[in-house]
Amino acid sequence: MNSVCEIFGCKYPIIQGAMGVICNPEFVAAVSEAGGFGTLASSFASSVDILEEQIKATRKLTSKPFGVNLQVMNPLTPQFVDLIVENGIKTVTISGGSPKTLVPILKSHGLNTVTVVPSVSVAVKSEVLGVDAVIAEGSESGGIQGLTGASTMVLVPAVVDAVSIPVIAAGGIADSRGYRAALALGASGVQVGTRFIASRECTAHSNYKEAIVAQSEIDTRLANLGPFQVRALNTPLIDKIRQDPSLIGKGFSEEGLEASWVKGDMEAGLLPAGENIGLIHNILSVTEIMNEMITGGENG
Ligand SMILES: Cc1cc2nc3c(=O)[nH]c(=O)nc-3n(C[C@H](O)[C@H](O)[C@H](O)COP(=O)(O)O)c2cc1C
Structure with missing residues (x-):
């Protein structure tokens, strides 16, 4: 069995990236079911x-494994650990x-523990800490990233060369x-964010989904936080x-993100997305997204 599948308990080494307030239980369960x-x-x-509530609602929809992303920046994260353990979550990702x-x-x-890393040096430190795998997230990805970064094409093989634990590629897939391509670069699996926003099950507002479909590969912008x-x-x-x-407080507040991501007010908050919108x-x-990803290559 693929090492990533063993760590996450899934059939295919495709991890759905955590995405703030739009990871609704129906969406998360659909990925695990697929x-x-x-x-x-x-x-x-x-x-x-x-x-x-979200863990319990997801559990009702699937008996397959699913996980929780822990954000170091959220002050409640230490309290989430007990909850996760009590609710039978077996694998977590850590970021931020x-x-x-x-x-x-x-x-x-x-718990199986997987960290999101932006560089070789952070990947090596994670391996020393004893994590089970790393997610090497390239700078073309949607969402928060460091002020310096390398693209997936460079980052993934560099991290693969530097660590002996499985590497999951994120950014641009x-x-x-x-x-x-990610597997050819030496990754054992992929983490996908933006493509899954434009899925029927994701609770993101149709304005957000349609903008992802409409915009091209040169349309994303970086805003400093x-x-x-x-x-x-x-x-x-x-x-x-x-x-x-x-003005960033307005664009990246909890209320602003909820109003834009879920309610469709495109001017209330920033709408994270990767270059792969193109x-x-x-x-x-x-x-359908999962099936194309897994079998599309055989036909194409
Ligand atoms: C709307 C949005 C919100 C995100 N929120 C989080 C988050 O809460 N935690 C996290 O670790 N990564 C977050 N990410 C990053 C994704 O989990 C994933 O690693 C990234 O989207 C992969 O790149 P891609 O968008 O090119 O597929 C977010 C990405 C997007 C697009």
């Missing part, structure tokens, strides 16, 4: 109860900061060509923020 690994996000979870404190705690509970930056769709709001960074031309079901 043979991938669905991931709930906790980055914007403002209470333990909210995450618990140093995993140094979290990894030993998670390992002591017997939207179809069977990206999936096969201080120590981080975010890659998002080209909207008037991101232009304003790029000219006046003090490869996404339709809104499909999760199963």
Whole structure:
């Protein structure tokens, strides 16, 4: 069995990337049901109860394994650990900061632990900490990233050369060509974000999904968030923020993101998306996306 499938307990080595408030239980369960690994996000979870409800709702929809992404930046993350253990989650991903404190705690509970890494040096440090795998996330990916970064094409083989644990490629993967390319670079699996937003099951508003379908590979923009930056769709709001960074509070607040991602107000918040929007031309079901990714290469 593929090493990533063993760690995550899934049939295919395709991990659905955590995506803040749009990782609804129906969507996460659909990915696991289709043979991938669905991931709930906790980055914007403002209470333990909210995450618990989501775990329980997802569990009702699938008996297959799914996971939770822990964001180091969320102050509630230490409290989420007990909840995760009590609710039978077996694999977690960690992102958004140093995993140094979290990894030993998670390992002591017997959890499979996977960190998102932007560079070879962070991947090596993660391996030393004892993680089971790393997700090498290239700078073309949608969402938050560091101020410096390398693209997936360079980062993945560099990380593969530097560590002996499995490497999962993230950033820019939207179809069977990206999936096969990632494996050719030495990755043992892929993590996919933006392509899954444009799925029927994802709770993202149709304005967000349609903008992903409509925009091209040169349409994403980077906005500075201080120590981080975010890659998002080209909207008037991101232009304003790029000219006046003090507006970022509006563009990346919990309320702003909920209003734009879920309610469709395109000017209420930034809409993260990767360069792979240039490869996404339709809104499909999760199963259709997964099937094309796995079998498309055999026909194409
Ligand atoms: C809307 C959006 C929200 C995201 N939120 C998170 C998050 O909460 N935690 C995280 O680890 N990664 C987050 N990411 C990154 C994804 O999990 C994934 O690694 C990335 O989207 C992969 O690149 P791709 O968009 O090119 O497929 C987010 C990405 C997007 C597009």
